[in-house]
Amino acid sequence: MINILKSLITGLIASLAFEPIAIWVFAIIGLGLWYQLISKQHFKQRLQTSYLFGLGILLPTQMWTGIYVGNLPWLILCIAQACFFIIPAFFVGKAKKFNKITFICSYVIVELTLRTLPFTGFGWSRLAFSQVDSPLSSAYPLLGVAAVALFLAWFATVRNLKALFYPVLIIICANLIPNPVIFDGSIRIALVQGGVVNLGLNFNDKPKEVFLRHLTQTQNSILPNQVDLIVWPENAVDVDIFKNNDVMQAITDLSLELNTPILIGGVTNSPNPRNQSMLFDPNLKQVYTKRYLTPFGEYLPLRPLAEKLSPYAKQINDFEAGSNPVVFRIDNHEFRTLICYELLDDRFSVENDMDFLLVQTNNATFGDTAQLDQQLNLGKVRAAESSRHIGYVSTTGTTSFITSDGKIENQLDKFTPGTLLSTIDISSGSTYAQRYGWLIEPLVIMALLVLMIVRRWGSQ
Structure with a gap:
């Protein structure tokens, strides 16, 4: 019983790195306590400890997933995902060689599985997303989110000042490496947060109500030629x-x-539902269809089983995913947009090399939960990773402008209609993370395999 409590509490400590608490050092403390526990345990104990550690992170961090559809889907999601946290239990243990290195490598693989499995993955609770306000943030543009996971696990294994020297030295050097991204010019953007009538799944019960709110807010707050681009959020046209x-x-x-x-966000039905961003200038000029769909939100895996588990499952229509990226063009500027859940997909980071980046999202379905701030934090990570200014616009909040180093420049209050105007910098070029960040995970897997072979030979 004591081990069960220790394991859960250790995971809970790590979860404090996420919103609403958002104190980044708790990720390192939690990982460090987990490593300390499993490095002294036998295999069955390590499995139990690691699984419960995962639950301790996932249950509080992802509690918002059940806010309107009930606790059962939330529990099933967390119980299933916690299985990924047992991976280090197979490589770290009592009296084993290379424990520190195998823990570091295996934790990177934990985050890899979270973002890819099952279906299209759900990497929402990757601890590497919690470090954008920490000294580790310099690793985002250097080698990406996977590298931050590696450094997190490395710091977690440190037990004395001498061992701290090398990771600290690397972080210091990372801050001294020149960023290949160049900033030249600016653009004026207006983000419109029109609000909704109802929070929850029925946010758009009254046809055209959300559209009219964004139309009125725009008419009342923006003058002709005041800005170069106006952006409405996902589902602003209902x-x-x-x-x-x-x-x-x-x-x-x-x-x-x-x-x-x-640039508006809306759902079209021709013939299947599509979540789209559409650019008017002044007529409809370009359309982007969301490619990375939300499992259990925009399509339903295992539909027969899901409909038995939740009465809300039948309300979900399977959307049609887009197949191509789109570069929007206005005057002499080019930009891309990410729609809501696409923030989670590391693969899109390579594409974020235009002048600036937009994020359109609709958080009305999650009410006043930690989801709003957790998703905004993802936007901060993508800004730092790509060294791009981001215009982050939501129906209900938190609409913000994010600087190229992942800091909030200004923002609107939640659940209050408003318009946010800013002049943001134009970027050109790609970060090292966008060029080489994809190498981290395969190299880590190869390193872990080599360590296992060396460990095997050493035991003979």
Whole structure:
């Protein structure tokens, strides 16, 4: 019983690195306590400790997933994902060689499995996402999120000042390496947070209500030629514009009246539902379809089983994923947008090499939970990783401008309609993380295999 409590508490400590607490050092403390426990245990104890450590992180961090659909889906998600945390138990143990290195490598693999398995993965609770405000943040543009996971685990194994020397030295050197991204020029952007009538799954019960809120907010807060681009969030247009000509015309007229391009977010049904970003300038000019769909939100894996477990499952229609990236163009500027859940996909980081980056999201379905701030933190990570300024716009909050080093420049209050205006820097070039960050995980896997072979030979 004592070991069970220790394991759960250790995971809970690590979870404090995430919002709403968001104190980054707890990730290192939690990982360090976990490593200390399993390095002294036998195999069965290590399995139990590691699984419970995973539960201790996942249960509080992902509690918002059950806010409107009930506790059962939340529990199933966390219970299943906690299995990934047992990976270090197979490589670290009592009287084993190379414990520190195998723990570091195996933890990187834990985060790899979280973001890729099952289905398209759900890497929301990767501890490497919690370090954007820590000294480790310099590793994001250098080698990416996987490298931050590696450094986190490395610091967690440190037991004396002498062992601290090398990881600290590397972090200091990382800060001294020149960033290949160049900043030249600027652009004026307006982010419109129009709000919704109801928080929850029924945020768009009244057709056109969300659209009218964003239309009115834009008309009342932005002057002609005041900005170079206006951005509405995901689902800001709550009806299919191709089946509602009046809505299509209203957006075109607004763009014409303000003499400004408008990027909107909406769902179309032609023939299957698609989550899309659409650029009006003043007519509909370009369309991007969300490629990385949310499991159990925009499509339902194991639908027959899910419908038995939750009465809300039948409300989920399977969306059609996009197949191609889109570069939006206005005047002399090029940019990309990520729609909500796409923030989680490390693969998209390579593409974030345009002038600036936008994130469009709809957080109304998660009410006033930690999800809002946790997702904004993901935006901060992607800004730091790509050295791009980000315009992060939500229906309900927290709409923000994020600097290229992952800091909040300014933001609107949650659940309050408003318009956020800012002049942001234009970037060109790719970070080292975008060029070489993909190598970290395969190299770690290879290193772990080599260590296992050497350990095997040494035991003979």
